[in-house]
Amino acid sequence: PWPSHVYHWHSEGFDLPRGSELLAQGETFPNQAFRHGHNAFGLQFHPEVTQDMMCRWATRGAHHLTKPGAQPGEAHLAGWSRYDPAVCHWLDCFLDSWLGLTMPEKNR
Structure with a gap:
């Protein structure tokens, strides 16, 4: 399952490529993750x-935090602290699954 809360640092969205599946x-921004075919994925959020x-983004990009809908820097840190363990677990599982899907049988 996808994490319930993820880290965002963007102010734009995108349309899904034709033939993609919204995940x-x-x-x-409604489109946060999609798959195209069996092993091509696109993520709008930042699980990494x-x-x-x-902290660097919130400091060096502080001017972005004044845009409509942006959270203050303290909220970024609090949200990251609260949700990062679940996101890290999800990312580990996602990468294991994805790499297992794309690796040739003989290399497993």
Whole structure:
């Protein structure tokens, strides 16, 4: 299952490529993850973000935090602290599954 909360650092959305399957949705930007075929995935959110990365983004990109709908820097840190363990677990499982799907049989 997809994580219930993920880290976002964007202010734009996208349309799904033709023939893609929507896998995860968000409130502000509906298309958050999709699959095209069996092993091509697109993610709009950032499951890879570390606490250091998030702090750098919130510091160096502080001007983005004043845009409509943006959370204050403190909310970024609090949300990351609360939800990161579940997102890390999801990312590990997702990558294991994805790499297992794309690796040739003889290399497993």
